[in-house]
Amino acid sequence: MSPLANRAAALLGGAVASTRHFAGGSLSSVEWVRLADGREMLVKSGPAPEVEARMLRTLGEAGVPVPQVLAADDQVLAITRLADDCSLSAAWGDLGAALRRLHAKTAVRYGFADDYAFARLKIVNRCDDDWPRFYAENRLLAAARGTGAPIERRVEALCARLHDRLPKQPRASLLHGDLWSGNVLTFAGRVSGLIDPAAYYGDGEIDIAMLGLFARPSAEFFEAYGPLPAGHHERAPIYALWPALVHLNLFGSGYRGMVEAYLAQAGF
Structure with a gap:
């Protein structure tokens, strides 16, 4: 299992069941992760995951749709995966x-x-x-x-x-x-x-x-x-x-x- 997935799982009090690379993220790694209890998420690295989490919450508070922040620390950010039909x-x-x-x-x-x-x-x-x-x-x-x-x-x-x-x-x-x-x-x-x-x-x-x-x-x-x-x-x-x-x-x-x-x- 990847270090990113394991770290996110630990933040959420779960265990990784499966993971795979997720398309996108030219400046950071992004992985799709499913935990043993069935929870699914996207987990990404980045220069400042906790700052990105605060930014997402700030945008959400302004009334625009954003992924829900599930967990974040200084190395990883876990968010919900949103539907996308690329249209x-x-x-x-x-x-x-x-x-x-x-x-x-x-x-x-x-x-x-x-x-x-x-x-x-x-x-x-x-x-x-x-x-x-x-x-x-x-x-x-x-x-x-x-x-x-x-x-x-x-x-x-x-x-x-x-x-x-x-x-x-x-x-x-x-x-x-x-x-x-x-x-x-x-x-x-x-x-x-x-x-x-x-x-x-x-x-x-x-x-x-x-x-x-x-x-x-x-x-x-x-x-x-x-x-x-x-x-x-x-x-x-x-x-x-x-x-x-x-x-x-x-x-x-x-x-x-x-x-x-x-x-x-x-x-x-």
Whole structure:
């Protein structure tokens, strides 16, 4: 039996009956586990399982569907497995409504109580009341380091002008923080769960920009979410740039074209 499965079973006071690798989890290991008493769960590793558990609970408290946290410690996270028919195209409207509820939960400052990470890439959530400064220092500049001097210089130039490009104090909405299409589970035309959060409080337009990385939200999504502030089209490439930089930093040169395209769209 795997160490992950055995550790989760011990946290839940049970014994492992069977386990198998579960698809997904590019930055962490994920296993399906059945205990001897019949309980089933997904067990995953990660940079900070207890922080991820708190993030999932925070999202759930905001009224969006998430997996139930069954157990967590500093090495493993055990959650319920949710139904998924991989049909986001039929659930865009429901996702728009769910995201509207999520972003309605707000805080006074930007950031989160806990820092986080994507593998070796640290995600600093130190609270700030200046949104462009928070986004420049804790997201763009941090993710650009190590991507090569040409990209780093262009990102630095953008960040030097960020107070001219982003609102200083947009509503500090609760964000999923890693809302690409693969982290949205759907079933029968509804969102069954949002998974793998990197939650913090910030401008809600970021979650929407991230959705556009590998998918195209439909008109039903935007109708359900509601109107976006003026200028959101101009901000979208700046907000999509952070996850693109993360991909370039962690997964290599195959994502350089994506980063360069967003920088060009932003005028840098």
